[in-house]
Amino acid sequence: MIKTQKHSIAKKGASLFLLVMVLVTFLPLSFIVKAATDESIERIYDYANTLSNSEKEDLEELAASYYQDTGNNYLIVTTTTREEYDYSHSSSPEEDCEFYSEAFYDSFLEKYGNSYNNCTILTIDLSPNRYADISGQGDLKYKLDDSRCKKVSVKISSSLTAKDYTEAYSKYMQLVNRYQKIKPGINPDNIFLKIWFQLLISVIIGGITIGVMIYHSGGKMTASGQTYLDRERSSLVRRHDHYIRTHTTRTKRESNSDSSSSGGGGSSSGGSHGGSHF
Amino acid sequence: MVIQYKCPNCGADMAFSAETGMLHCESCGLDENIEKMERHQEQLETGSYRDFISETSHQTYEDDSTAQYQCKNCGAILITDKDTSATTCSFCDAPMILGDRLSGDLSPSKIIPFSITKSQAEEAFRKWCGKGLLLPNAFKKSNRLKSITGMYVPFWLYDLNTRGEIHAECTKVHTYTEGEYDVTETKYFDVYRDVNLYYNKIPVDASEKMDDDMMDKLEPYDYGNLQDFSTPYLSGYLAEKYNYTDEELFPRVEKRANQYCTDYARSTMSSYSSVNIRHKNIQIRPEDVYYTLLPVWMFCYDYEHAEHNFMMNGQTGKIVGKPPISPEKSISLFAGISILTFIILKVIMFIIGGVWV
Numbered sequence: 001m002i003k004t005q006k007h008s009i010a011k012k013g014a015s016l017f018l019l020v021m022v023l024v025t026f027l028p029l030s031f032i033v034k035a036a037t038d039e040s041i042e043r044i045y046d047y048a049n050t051l052s053n054s055e056k057e058d059l060e061e062l063a064a065s066y067y068q069d070t071g072n073n074y075l076i077v078t079t080t081t082r083e084e085y086d087y088s089h090s091s092s093p094e095e096d097c098e099f100y101s102e103a104f105y106d107s108f109l110e111k112y113g114n115s116y117n118n119c120t121i122l123t124i125d126l127s128p129n130r131y132a133d134i135s136g137q138g139d140l141k142y143k144l145d146d147s148r149c150k151k152v153s154v155k156i157s158s159s160l161t162a163k164d165y166t167e168a169y170s171k172y173m174q175l176v177n178r179y180q181k182i183k184p185g186i187n188p189d190n191i192f193l194k195i196w197f198q199l200l201i202s203v204i205i206g207g208i209t210i211g212v213m214i215y216h217s218g219g220k221m222t223a224s225g226q227t228y229l230d231r232e233r234s235s236l237v238r239r240h241d242h243y244i245r246t247h248t249t250r251t252k253r254e255s256n257s258d259s260s261s262s263g264g265g266g267s268s269s270g271g272s273h274g275g276s277h278f
Numbered sequence: 279m280v281i282q283y284k285c286p287n288c289g290a291d292m293a294f295s296a297e298t299g300m301l302h303c304e305s306c307g308l309d310e311n312i313e314k315m316e317r318h319q320e321q322l323e324t325g326s327y328r329d330f331i332s333e334t335s336h337q338t339y340e341d342d343s344t345a346q347y348q349c350k351n352c353g354a355i356l357i358t359d360k361d362t363s364a365t366t367c368s369f370c371d372a373p374m375i376l377g378d379r380l381s382g383d384l385s386p387s388k389i390i391p392f393s394i395t396k397s398q399a400e401e402a403f404r405k406w407c408g409k410g411l412l413l414p415n416a417f418k419k420s421n422r423l424k425s426i427t428g429m430y431v432p433f434w435l436y437d438l439n440t441r442g443e444i445h446a447e448c449t450k451v452h453t454y455t456e457g458e459y460d461v462t463e464t465k466y467f468d469v470y471r472d473v474n475l476y477y478n479k480i481p482v483d484a485s486e487k488m489d490d491d492m493m494d495k496l497e498p499y500d501y502g503n504l505q506d507f508s509t510p511y512l513s514g515y516l517a518e519k520y521n522y523t524d525e526e527l528f529p530r531v532e533k534r535a536n537q538y539c540t541d542y543a544r545s546t547m548s549s550y551s552s553v554n555i556r557h558k559n560i561q562i563r564p565e566d567v568y569y570t571l572l573p574v575w576m577f578c579y580d581y582e583h584a585e586h587n588f589m590m591n592g593q594t595g596k597i598v599g600k601p602p603i604s605p606e607k608s609i610s611l612f613a614g615i616s617i618l619t620f621i622i623l624k625v626i627m628f629i630i631g632g633v634w635v
């Protein structure tokens with residue numbers, strides 16, 4: 001009788017623990033309700049034919065559902081020639097890619113109107129340059145600054161190298177969607193923002209607390225040297241504190257230019273940009 | 279020889295009362311001041327004390343492990359443990375003090391009398407159990423207190439002079455920024471301290487049976503009530519004689535004094551960022567030592583086929599012991615604290631990051 005009662009208490013404790021962990025972990029997802037989309041907005045412009053028709057449809061649907069949740073348009077444009085849109089050419093192909101992306105954005109706004117201005121654009125340049133540029137426009141220019149754009153482009157580059165385009169594109173949308181929620185100026189990859197790390201810290205703190213409680217359950221030592229010291233007779237007879245030497249180390253501070261949310265480096269483009277080769 | 283205190287009024291047995299600090303007669307309520315009694319006994323000693331002892335009791339048999347004493351109240355022969363110096367007759371409950379184990383080399387010089395009565399001790403222990411977050415409920419509820427015994431435990435109290443010379447390498451670290459650079463400046467110092475410290479009455483328990491660790495945790499005692507030893511204080515309580523001499527236990531107090539001395543020297547180096555002791559030379563010299571009996575309440579519990587012992591400082595009420603730990607409660611508390619930490623962490627990250635991640 002007593003045994004079974006104990007077990008049920010332990011089980012209750014364990015299941016409560018699990019329930020709360022699951023709730024807290026997945027609560028944010030619960031209000032993302034995927035609504036049926038009857039949008040007629042095209043968000044994938046696959047000029048380089050990296051996707052099959054059905055893959056493209058799936059991604060359109062994914063982008064539309066993100067739009068439903070956030071009001072942001074996660075756009076993708078692929079090109080082999082960078083000739084679909086007009087822009088003034090520069091000396092470097094990377095910069096050209098940024099200009100191309102800006103030109104694409106302008107045409108997108110022209111087509112759907114300024115109410116669709118909150119965009120991120122993944123520009124895949126499949127010319128021999130093989131460059132992926134990610135750009136934030138409108139509000140997302142600040143929420144997805146240069147450093148975050150760069151981070152996303154680095155994270156999808158292995159999928160792009162492996163020519164796994166659907167994987168790369170859906171990962172891109174998932175990442176920009178995560179990053180744009182986090183306050184600007186904070187490293188979205190900060191370890192404290194990782195659930196496994198938060199769980200680990202919680203469990204360690206819980207463990208240490210219980211450990212200390214068990215260790216001290218039998219009472220602790222409260223008498224010290226101070227308890228028995230005869231202050232009147234005791235004294236510090238002699239002392240010296242001789243300075244010997246100084247050791248100095250200099251480390252260069254990390255530049256904080258990464259966290260700025262200004263426009264693309266050196267270019268005259270309007271949005272934030274970050275990209276990498278694949 | 280057995281010393282038993284008879285009430286001068288009614289002839290009943292008298293016992294020491296922790297409440298009044300006097301000898302008390304249960305049957306007629308008479309309280310007798312112990313300091314006055316002591317004078318009375320000294321008179322006896324100068325007169326016919328020997329006759330008094332031989333008249334009232336006699337020791338019949340003794341070997342290494344046990345000895346037999348005869349209760350002069352009921353006449354029963356009592357077999358006692360070899361270390362016992364005070365007990366109660368197991369037949370008539372009369373307090374018995376075994377005088378031959380409290381005389382000569384075995385004569386204590388100081389005592390702190392009990393100031394917590396048996397009922398106060400029980401009450402305090404019950405309260406302490408109530409506060410134990412990890413104690414099994416079954417342990418709290420069931421009244422399995424097998425015994426509660428008040429015992430005077432033999433201690434040596436050492437007065438020490440400690441002379442310590444300590445050489446240390448200490449650093450002061452200063453960090454600042456200089457243009458593009460973070461600069462860490464570490465200054466090294468050669469530090470020397472010569473301390474001359476006196477410690478009064480550091481206690482070390484001299485009983486074989488008592489767990490040293492638990493005895494150390496019972497400290498501190500309040501020496502304000504440290505009295506010259508007098509046998510009536512033992513009446514009604516258990517008492518033991520020492521198993522180890524002050525010389526045999528000196529290494530234990532030496533180790534403590536060594537640590538105390540190092541702590542003291544270190545406390546004078548608190549302005550440094552780091553202290554690395556290179557060399558120390560500590561000389562410890564005993565100045566005086568007192569054979570002292572200190573009051574301890576012992577609680578013996580039966581729980582799940584194991585005995586759990588607790589000790590209470592009979593003067594201050596501090597409790598130590600090895601309580602049983604409830605695994606269920608530990609797990610629930612662990613889960614509770616972890617969940618709470620997790621939620622707090624989430625909230626903090628929400629405030630900083632602006633998102634539930």
Ligand SMILES: [Zn+2]
Pocket residue numbers: 285286287288289290303304305306307308
């Ligand atoms: Zn009486």
Ligand SMILES: [Zn+2]
Pocket residue numbers: 349350351352353354367368369370371372
């Ligand atoms: Zn008796």
